Amino acid sequence: MSGRLALIGLGPGDARYVTPQAEAALAAADALYGYGPYLDRVAPRPQQTRHPSDNREEGARAGAALARAAEGARVALVSGGDPGVFAMAAAVCEAIEAGPPAWRDLDVEIVPGVTAMLAVAARVGAPLGHDFCVLSLSDNLKPWSLVERRLAAAAEGGFVLAIYNPVSRARPLQLGTAFAELRRHLPAATPVVFGRAVGRADESIAVTTLADADGVPADMATLVIVGSAETRLVPRAGRNPLVYTPRSAQGVSA
């Protein structure tokens, strides 16, 4: 009997975002692994074991799932959003590289999903409609100087910026520091979008400017999009404005 591991992206919120490919991979599993709140999104099935773990245990979770697959089980490891974007796929690849040689022979299927930036962008228009950069603001695994260099490179290059992991309890000040760095490169009126818990019952969306962005609360469930100098607002009566980045660009921002 040969085991296998499916890494499954559940999308940003409820079952509306779960693809048929993800549903099929969930249904085929003997054992489910994942961060507890993501596992809670998956309906229980008889004969499936469930192995929830904490948020900061990506490496241990990947190793446990791989070890179970190497024993012959059909294992599903679930991620919110897409497993390849600041989620479990990189942790699994790291574990395979460092682990027993037999792990390289496992069937590993990665099932993509709708990652948070796509869901937030869809709520407001098309802020990612032109070239953009995607950056985690966490400095748990990289030096803050590198974060700042990348913020500057993105802004100078005229890229829109999608920011994951903007804030945590251990890092309450970094988003403000990032906005201050970006103000050195971008106009004060640059649109900024905060999307929190998109696709869930407690979803909230805020559209503001880089000048006023410090006033909007954010947490680890928030995805922030900072426009380029070309990003535009279309006011609408009684609704949030549309926020979009035109398909054409002249490079005015650098």
Add this chain to the structure above:
Amino acid sequence: MSGRLALIGLGPGDARYVTPQAEAALAAADALYGYGPYLDRVAPRPQQTRHPSDNREEGARAGAALARAAEGARVALVSGGDPGVFAMAAAVCEAIEAGPPAWRDLDVEIVPGVTAMLAVAARVGAPLGHDFCVLSLSDNLKPWSLVERRLAAAAEGGFVLAIYNPVSRARPLQLGTAFAELRRHLPAATPVVFGRAVGRADESIAVTTLADADGVPADMATLVIVGSAETRLVPRAGRNPLVYTPRSAQGVSA
């Protein structure tokens, strides 16, 4: 009767990638608009009219769909992948901004989907596992000098790079020019992934290096991922290597 427009992402290939949210929006429509090959992916329903158009007609297609919605119809405009990433959402926002004021009062729902880079990344591991940039290589709507500046900014910033629209019949040489520019900033051994028609019957995946990337054919259905200096390969017997970018970074690439 008040019309509405749903902009629907079908994902990169077949029905496995179509979310329940997208299915529901398709089922609720009176009229379907889209690039012909994308419309062909949608099963016909009685009482639905279908309005296919050509690839280069985004602005006209957006205007036609909005005009029909303004007449009171429930219109669905389909995109491959995600509508917000080099697809129809920006064209619709542009048309709303430039069009009759009544278009701003329409209900516009954008349904996100799995965009090509996520599907290609999932096929090979986790190349987008750390910070990355997303760039269209088309210079139909921006000067080539801006493309080159962004390639340099992405490479110098140590970002992985996902390249959309790498080649067309009118632009056969630009991908090679881009690789030459990137070789000025990145090691020759930097992993490069070509994913063509992922999720479709004629899917192909190639993993090579920046030094050898010119030898791999590409067309408009190809998505190219160029690693950073930190992107790694994990060899596997009898399969493509895993390609991944570690979650931790030291900024060695700049």
